[in-house]
Amino acid sequence: MVGGMNRPDGEARPLLNGVRQWVKVAGAAHGTVPLVVLHGGPGGNHFVFERVAGPGLEAARTVVYHEQRGSGRSDPPEPADAYSMPLLTADLRSLLDWLGAEQADLLGYSFGGGLALEFARACPERVRRLVLQAPALHLRDPEVTASQLAGFAEVAQGDVAARVQAILREALSPEEQLERVWGVVDTPTVDRFLFQRADVAARNRALWAESGLTNSGAMHRVLAAQPPTGTSQHLTEITAPTLILAGRHDRNVPLAQLERLAAALPAGQLHVFGSSAHFPDLEEPDGYVQAILAFLT
Structure with a gap:
């Protein structure tokens, strides 16, 4: 051994x-x-x-x-x-x-x-x-959920940003909002959310x-x-x-x-x-x- x-x-x-x-x-x-x-x-x-x-x-x-x-x-x-x-x-x-x-x-x-x-x-x-x-x-930490919602709002662009903002205005729980946001974001948005460098993403x-x-x-x-x-x-x-x-x-x-x-x-x-x-x-x-x-x- x-x-x-x-x-x-x-x-x-x-x-x-x-x-x-x-x-x-x-x-x-x-x-x-x-x-x-x-x-x-x-x-x-x-x-x-x-x-x-x-x-x-x-x-x-x-x-x-x-x-x-x-x-x-x-x-x-x-x-x-x-x-x-x-x-x-x-x-x-x-x-x-x-x-x-x-x-x-x-x-x-x-x-x-x-x-x-x-x-x-x-x-x-x-x-x-x-x-x-x-x-x-x-997996359902309120602070993490809030951070992720804010992060997507920060990095989303164009039509995706409009869809994210529309979800954030809906009368939903933060967990429900996040689930909806994950359903509308595209690959470039997810990459900007997870990474600082586009080449690494x-x-x-x-x-x-x-x-x-x-x-x-x-x-x-x-x-x-x-x-x-x-x-x-x-x-x-x-x-x-x-x-x-x-x-x-x-x-x-x-x-x-x-x-x-x-x-x-x-x-x-x-x-x-x-x-x-x-x-x-x-x-x-x-x-x-x-x-x-x-x-x-």
């Missing part, structure tokens, strides 16, 4: 908590505590991350990519609505057992950051350090197309209907050293919320990328990798 782990480099689809899930190990020769990467979405995948920020991390660390049940290259669960934060944390615990790792560092981006916090609260003995990139603590789109992977939306629909787990009210229980990564221009998860999160965690710290929106791993990959490696070592 090397570095607390007994799996070599390569892809696998082990049975984790009753569901066959995609896992990739890279950099096993380094023999470090595994850095397990948790994607966003919910229901996303690691295809883009593997090709942009991933190689820089793999050059120094043992990196484990895991695509959650029903996501990317992993199988959907049976029954089809078998999604919950306790199930996802149980899947992650099963992954560490399969790896032969007593402990891991977790790198979660967006929804994956919220999942990393859930796991650290449920299984603190299995977590050494946490890296959370714009973590989403739950275009590269992201090209890699998405190359992957051939899609998000069914099933996990999001199920989790959005469930109440928050309460982890946000118990942050003082999460004592693992934690690095929060934020893009200064993130319209998806507001910087003010991430500042409060870093302050609330007993061992939290914040790193802000000045030229990024929601994806500093794509817009500032070199600085992103350097910040993570410096924190983990």
Whole structure:
């Protein structure tokens, strides 16, 4: 067993908590505590991350990519609505057992950051350090909803801007407004919402197309209907050293919320990328990798 782990480099689809899930190990020769990467979405995948920020991390660390049940290259669960934060944390615990790792560092981006916090609260003995990139603590956070509505109003142009403003004037709840807005925005608007640089947004789109992977939306629909787990009210229980990564221009998860999160965690710290929106791993990959490696070592 090397570095607390007994799996070599390569892809696998082990049975984790009753569901066959995609896992990739890279950099096993380094023999470090595994850095397990948790994607966003919910229901996303690691295809883009593997090709942009991933190689820089793999050059120094043992990196484990895991695509959650029903996501990317992993199988959907049976029954089809078998999604919950306790199930996802149980899947992650099963992954560490399969790896032969007593402990891991977790790198979660967006929804994956919220999942990393859930796991650290449920299984603190299995977590050494946490890296959370714009973590989403739950899917119906009023502050996040307000930030996203304001963000779309900021970046929408022309006819799309008119449709967005019309929705914002309707007598709907903010959640209903946001759902309607997502239904009318086009690809250029979404790219301006998520990114500061048009060339990076275009590269992201090209890699998405190359992957051939899609998000069914099933996990999001199920989790959005469930109440928050309460982890946000118990942050003082999460004592693992934690690095929060934020893009200064993130319209998806507001910087003010991430500042409060870093302050609330007993061992939290914040790193802000000045030229990024929601994806500093794509817009500032070199600085992103350097910040993570410096924190983990």
